[in-house]
Structure formats: C-alpha cells, structure tokens
Amino acid sequence: MEQMDQLQLVVAEVQAARQQVSSVRAQVQELEGTIAAVKAQPEGMALHRQMGGVLIQVADREALITELGQNLESMKVHLERFTEREQQLIQTYEELKKSLQGAQ
Numbered sequence: 780m781e782q783m784d785q786l787q788l789v790v791a792e793v794q795a796a797r798q799q800v801s802s803v804r805a806q807v808q809e810l811e812g813t814i815a816a817v818k819a820q821p822e823g824m825a826l827h828r829q830m831g832g833v834l835i836q837v838a839d840r841e842a843l844i845t846e847l848g849q850n851l852e853s854m855k856v857h858l859e860r861f862t863e864r865e866q867q868l869i870q871t872y873e874e875l876k877k878s879l880q881g882a883q
Contacts, residue, residue, distance in 0.1 A: 786875045793872055796865040803858045810851040817844055 817840070820826055826837040837843050 782875060782879050786872070786879060789868060789872045789875060793865065793868045796861060796868055799861045800858065800865055803854060803861055807851065807854045807858055810847060810854060814844065814847050814851065817847065 817826060822840075826840060826843065827834040828837050828843065829835075
C-alpha cells in the first residue's frame with residue numbers, strides 16, 4: 780500500500796506543478812502584452828504605472844521597457860524550471876503506475 784500512497788502524493792504534486800506552470804505562463808503572456816502596449820504607446824502620451832494603490836506617471840519609458848523585459852526573462856526562466864519539474868513528476872508517476880500494475 781506504500782506505493783499507492785506514493786502514487787497519490789505524486790499525483791498531487793503533478794497537479795500543483797501544472798497549476799504553477801499555468802500561472803507563470805499567464806504572467807509571461809501578461810508581461811508580453813504589457814511590453815507591446817508600452818512600445819505601441821505614442822511618445823507624446825503619458826504612461827502610468829501602479830505602485831501600491833496609486834498610479835504614478837512614468838518619466839523614463841526606456842527604463843520601464845528594460846525593467847519589464849528583465850521581469851519577462853526572469854518569468855521565462857521560472858516557467859522553464861516549472862515545466863521541467865512537471866515533466867519529471869509525470870515521469871515518476873508513469874514509473875510508479877507501471878510498478879503498481881506489475882505488482883498486481
């Protein structure tokens with residue numbers, strides 16, 4: 780019965796990993812959209828950024844784009860790690876499943 784408990788634990792971890800991958804993927808898409816919107820904004824129009832509960836006018840567009848780009852790259856690295864972890868967990872699940880089927 781120990782293998783069955785381990786299988787259930789791995790299933791829960793796979794589900795958690797999938798949620799993390801989904802969440803980070805959504806954040807990546809949001810940042811990509813934000814960067815595109817900032818770049819598309821005409822030079823003469825003001826940009827604002829939320830800080831806490833307040834909107835602050837952005838004085839340096841290029842610095843904002845650079846910061847958003849750095850955040851995007853960081854999120855992509857996290858996404859890659861979470862995706863790799865998800866694949867490892869799925870592989871572990873498959874191995875446990877085969878082991879349980881063989882034991883029956």
